[in-house]
Amino acid sequence: MSQQASLHPMLNVAIKAARAAGAIINRASMDLDILKINTKSPNDFVTEVDQAAEKVIIETLLQAYPDHGILAEESGREYGAKHSEFVWIIDPLDGTTNFIHGLPMYCVSIALAHRGVVQQAVVYDPTRNDLFYATKGRGAFLNDRRLRVSKRTRLSDALIGTGFPFRRGDNFKRYMKMFEAVMVECAGLRRPGAAALDLCYVAAGYYDAFFETGLQPWDVAAGSLIITEAGGLIGNFTGEADFLHQREVVAGSPKIYGQLVQILAPYTRVITAEEAEGDAKPADGKAAGKKKTADAAGVVAADAAAAPKKRAAVRIRKDELGGEGA
Known part of the structure; x- marks a missing residue:
């Protein structure tokens, strides 16, 4: 069958x-x-x-x-x-x-x-x-x-996917710093321009990892499950599971993910409830607001806004991705 x-x-x-x-x-x-x-x-x-x-x-x-x-x-x-x-x-x-x-x-x-x-x-x-x-x-x-994620273990051998910031208000200087930090450590960086597909490419082993800032829940929700079901890991830049509403995501095969989190952790930026207020605007341009977005998606960590400014890098296992913020 x-x-x-x-x-x-x-x-x-x-x-x-x-x-x-x-x-x-x-x-x-x-x-x-x-x-x-x-x-x-x-x-x-x-x-x-x-x-x-x-x-x-x-x-x-x-x-x-x-x-x-x-x-x-x-x-x-x-x-x-x-x-x-x-x-x-x-x-x-x-x-x-x-x-x-x-x-x-x-x-x-x-x-x-x-x-x-x-x-x-x-x-x-x-x-x-x-x-x-x-x-x-x-x-x-x-x-x-x-699908299974790649078996590569060294970042120096890894092909990494990313997405460039493109909206007015995006922090281009911050991105260029993290771009350079990753670029000098890996075998190559690619930027096709469709994050959901990029995440699937990690699951398929075409990439060894992927990172991007500025993403919304609909960009990453499907890809996040496809990656974890393929044996990969996904989180925010400090390796925690509240990536869906933090507008930053890193994903990869377990060994490469861990190395990439170490590089990207200094560039993490906690999104407050006020900053997230403009998330998920409907077609008419009216902000849905974080509360409504979270209620609808059911996928935001309740305490994400209260997260400390500095967070230790941690590894997220597949079985930790359940519950709020997964």
Whole structure:
């Protein structure tokens, strides 16, 4: 029996939704000249394709599970049940800038969190028809192939993925310092421009690790489960599990992850509740606010805002990723 035939019912619905969104994206990629593009903020774009893909995902999910909640990049918490224990976390098109330019590196990302723990994850690359997916406790897969993180143990041999800051207000100088600190210690750095896909590349062993700042929950929720189910580790820059709302993430095979955390720990920056107030803005531009975002996703550590300014670097095991902030 193929792996596909024995998937969890909720994962099957997520795959159906991801493929429907991928079909919309593929059709639109054939005629980029007529694409309508809006600017959310400088260098941060949204297209009618993002919105159409998100619409079909939400419709597919709520048709099957009308009592579930939704946290989506373009519409925030506008759809779905507001206080459900089940929340779908959706990025309909991660890598919009690549898509606009015809660079075939973008994907659909869908995760399901239950009581704060990501249980199901799908990342679909429509250009390659590559389907990455995982169910908590049942492993991670690319199409029908089981995924495992790489076996490399030395950072000097490692290929590391990253993402450059691009929004106004991002701390470019801080990023350049950490970029240099990592670059001189590893075999190479890559920046394709779609974080959800980058995380899957860690799970598949294409990268040995990945780090980025400025990410939102929908960028990392699905990829985080796919990585841990492939035997990898994921956390914030000090190795703690509250990365989803801290806008910083590092992931990798266990040995490389530990070495990368040591390099990145000095660059960590605790996000306060006030700073997170602008997180997860719906399409109309009104801030959802951290409280609403956290309630919807069920995935933020309750004491994240009260975390100390200096935190010791710690290793996070796969079995520690449950509970709040996972």
